[in-house]
Amino acid sequence: MSLSMYRLTVPVFQRGLGTMKTYLDKAEAFANEKRVDATTLVSARLAPDMAPLSGQYQRVTDTAKLAVARLTGIDAPRFEDNETTIAQLRERLAKTEAYLATITPEAMDGSGSREVTISPGGNKIVMRGDEYVATFALPNFYFHIATAHAILRNQGLPVGKMDYLGSFS
Amino acid sequence: MSLSMYRLTVPVFQRGLGTMKTYLDKAEAFANEKRVDATTLVSARLAPDMAPLSGQYQRVTDTAKLAVARLTGIDAPRFEDNETTIAQLRERLAKTEAYLATITPEAMDGSGSREVTISPGGNKIVMRGDEYVATFALPNFYFHIATAHAILRNQGLPVGKMDYLGSFS
Numbered sequence: 086m087s088l089s090m091y092r093l094t095v096p097v098f099q100r101g102l103g104t105m106k107t108y109l110d111k112a113e114a115f116a117n118e119k120r121v122d123a124t125t126l127v128s129a130r131l132a133p134d135m136a137p138l139s140g141q142y143q144r145v146t147d148t149a150k151l152a153v154a155r156l157t158g159i160d161a162p163r164f165e166d167n168e169t170t171i172a173q174l175r176e177r178l179a180k181t182e183a184y185l186a187t188i189t190p191e192a193m194d195g196s197g198s199r200e201v202t203i204s205p206g207g208n209k210i211v212m213r214g215d216e217y218v219a220t221f222a223l224p225n226f227y228f229h230i231a232t233a234h235a236i237l238r239n240q241g242l243p244v245g246k247m248d249y250l251g252s253f254s
Numbered sequence: 255m256s257l258s259m260y261r262l263t264v265p266v267f268q269r270g271l272g273t274m275k276t277y278l279d280k281a282e283a284f285a286n287e288k289r290v291d292a293t294t295l296v297s298a299r300l301a302p303d304m305a306p307l308s309g310q311y312q313r314v315t316d317t318a319k320l321a322v323a324r325l326t327g328i329d330a331p332r333f334e335d336n337e338t339t340i341a342q343l344r345e346r347l348a349k350t351e352a353y354l355a356t357i358t359p360e361a362m363d364g365s366g367s368r369e370v371t372i373s374p375g376g377n378k379i380v381m382r383g384d385e386y387v388a389t390f391a392l393p394n395f396y397f398h399i400a401t402a403h404a405i406l407r408n409q410g411l412p413v414g415k416m417d418y419l420g421s422f423s
Contacts (some may be wrong), residue, residue: 087256087257087258087259087366087384088256088257088259088262088366088384088387088388089256090256090257092384092388093257093262093388096388097388100389101393131300131404131407131408132407132408132410135407197256197257205415205416205419205422206415206416208422210422212422215256215257215261218257219257219261219262219265219266220269220419220420220422221419221422223392223396224270224396224418224419225419227392227393227396227397227400228396228400228403228415228418230397231396231397231400231401231404232400232403232404234397234401235300235400235401235404235405235408236404238300238301238304239300239301239404239408241301246374246375246397247374247375249393249397250374250389250390250393250394251389253374253377253379253381253389253390
């Protein structure tokens with residue numbers, strides 16, 4: 086009994102990007118209600134030497150598109166990492182979703198044994214696609230969603246665990 | 255090409271609990287260096303209505319042991335959720351690790367199609383074991399590790415992404 090490489094990547098990433106959209110909706114509503122500039126939320130961070138909210142959006146979309154590109158060999162869109170507004174973050178999510186929507190389950194065939202090269206902490210590592218998904222792509226993806234959540238909570242936003250998990254139906 | 259239910263649970267949880275141990279080592283060293291009481295870190299939180307660091311340890315160990323118990327039918331240890339010190343959090347991690355060490359890959363046989371009942375947000379939901387792992391157990395597990403990371407970063411600790419991901423060798 087197992088889960089396919091497709092199930093563990095594309096639908097997981099689509100669900101997570103949906104969560105990231107929900108956070109933007111809540112950030113925008115919060116900014117309107119509190120009469121603050123939403124761009125202050127986009128640049129908010131948990132520590133001076135940690136990436137701001139925009140950086141979490143950049144990393145979560147990069148993790149999704151790069152994982153799929155590495156596993157399928159299908160080129161992903163490139164982004165400039167210069168977002169400063171909620172509208173720009175929404176656009177980045179939409180472009181990532183558009184790319185993911187082009188990926189079929191068949192495109193993941195054989196990806197579990199495909200060699201993937203990553204450089205965590207600057208050290209080049211080659212690993213099998215299935216181990217890459219389990220030890221790098223999924224942990225990284227969830228890290229940046231949860232960190233976006235943490236930044237927004239730290240800024241006083243009423244986001245909750247159900248926003249993070251997404252709906253079950 | 256796919257990943258087994260075992261690969262996606264027990265080794266993933268063992269790796270994540272190792273990360274949570276690293277954070278405790280770093281929190282203890284930080285407290286000693288800054289001459290602050292380590293229990294202030296254990297009770298630190300990102301927002302007044304959010305669980306403190308100890309709560310993240312409680313949830314991450316619960317997510318691991320409950321996922322395995324639900325998928326295998328093998329009873330997990332119960333904890334009282336009353337930890338206030340780093341030593342107590344270490345003990346909770348150790349007990350969870352001891353339980354995970356008893357689980358064989360064979361114990362996960364058939365778990366992907368096993369019915370699992372959860373109550374996210376108070377709504378009872380029944381789902382297959384494989385969907386439970388992909389949409390609930392893994393996201394929840396990583397949420398609480400990343401939130402522990404966020405709390406420690408917010409408190410000024412020098413924890414980094416490589417501490418979170420764990421070593422690759």
